[in-house]
Amino acid sequence: MLRFALLLCACLLVACAEGGTNGDGGVDASTPPPGDSGVRRDSGPTGCPSGQHDCGGGCIDDLDNEPANGCRLGCGEACPTPPDGEAACAEDGTCTVGCTPPFRLVDGECVCEARTCEDMGVMCGAPEDGCGMTLDCGTCMGEGSCIDGLCACAPDAEETNDSSTTAPMIDSAPDENTWERTYDMWNLDEADDEDWVRFSVEDTGLDNPSITVTLDQIPMGSNYDLAAYYVCDSGGENSSCGAGMPDNMIGNGCASASSGTTSETVRIDADCDSAFSSNDSGSLFIRVTSSTWGGSCAPYRIRIRIES
Structure with missing residues (x-):
């Protein structure tokens, strides 16, 4: 029994002499305990607190994100200004390059892009x-x-209006046999110019008048459109579009909008019959506009053919 007690004391003396751990296997008391240091650090390589960044080995407060400061993550020295451009700050707080038109950024340099x-x-x-x-x-x-x-262009002295209500009366035509005329004294003098002219059609024959209008000699570089309308004197509105697209802006009519300088043609089959009259006399209105005006002041040509 005495021998066992002496052996136990010897073991305890050896353990106390070695030291380094506490009795429950924990770390040495001289080692600081793990835990929060009390300072929040960013995830960047500098290890500076949030709201600061490294400058020359030390942490400084983030700057205003302006080129004069070298941007938010700069050290107070202005961003370099490239030739033909201007310094700018990126969203990440670093310097970048802004180019003044007509210059644009190509591989980090401002390159002139001709207009x-x-x-x-x-x-x-x-x-x-x-x-x-x-x-x-x-x-x-x-x-x-x-x-x-x-x-x-100088204003068109031969056609000074832009509406049907002020369209000048150019000529009077009977619908007996065939009546044809060609006119080449009008032009479109600007992009939003509208030419309106008016013709009186007299019903002197037995059949209803068929009216064909053609627009050609359109200047190069332009695209002109044509429309024609028939308004019966008696008030009847039975006229129909025989060629072109129906367009009843006033009375009954047709429109043509071919591309470029291709000629435009419309045909109206006039019919003014009503309960009160079978007379087909009326007014022919012609409208010329441009979908593309190429800047030419040259006149176009209008051809009218009326037959019964």
């Missing part, structure tokens, strides 16, 4: 392309003048 006549809305003249070169935007056709990059 064209089309994107400047210029139809004539020789403007600069923004990169030191001169463009050739063409000339105005007919008697047009180039003013500030746009073609302009």
Whole structure:
């Protein structure tokens, strides 16, 4: 029994001499306990607290995200300004490059992107392309003048109105046999110009008049559209569109909108019969507009054929 007690004491003395752990297997008391340090750090490589960043080995407060500061993560030195561009700040707080039009960013450099006549809305003249070169935007056709990059024509003295209510009466035509006329004294003098003219049609025959109107000699670079309408004197509205697309803006009529300089043709089969009259006399209205005006002041041509 005495021997066992001496052996137990010897073991306890050895354990106390070695040290390094507590009795329950925990860490040494001299080691700081794990846990929150009390300072929140960002996930970046600098290890600076949130709202700060590394500058020269030390943490400083984030700056206003402006190029003069070197942006949010800069050190107070302005961002470099590239040739033909301007310094800017990216959303991540770093310097980037902004290019002033017509320059655009290509591989980190501002490269001049020349403008064209089309994107400047210029139809004539020789403007600069923004990169030191001169463009050739063409000339105005007919008697047009180039003013500030746009073609302009003198107002059409032969046709000064833009509506059916003020359309001038050009001629009077009987519907007996065949009546034909050609007119080439009118032109469209600007993009939103409308030409309206009026003809009186007299019912002198036994049959209803058939009226064909053709628009041609459209200037190059333009696209003109044609419409014709028939308004009966007696108030009857039985006329129909024989060629073209029905268009009843006033009375009964037809419209044609072929592409480019292709000629336009419409035909109206007039019919004014009503309970009160069988007379087919009336007024023919012709309307010419442009879906594309190329700047030419040259006249177009209208041909009218009336037969019964």
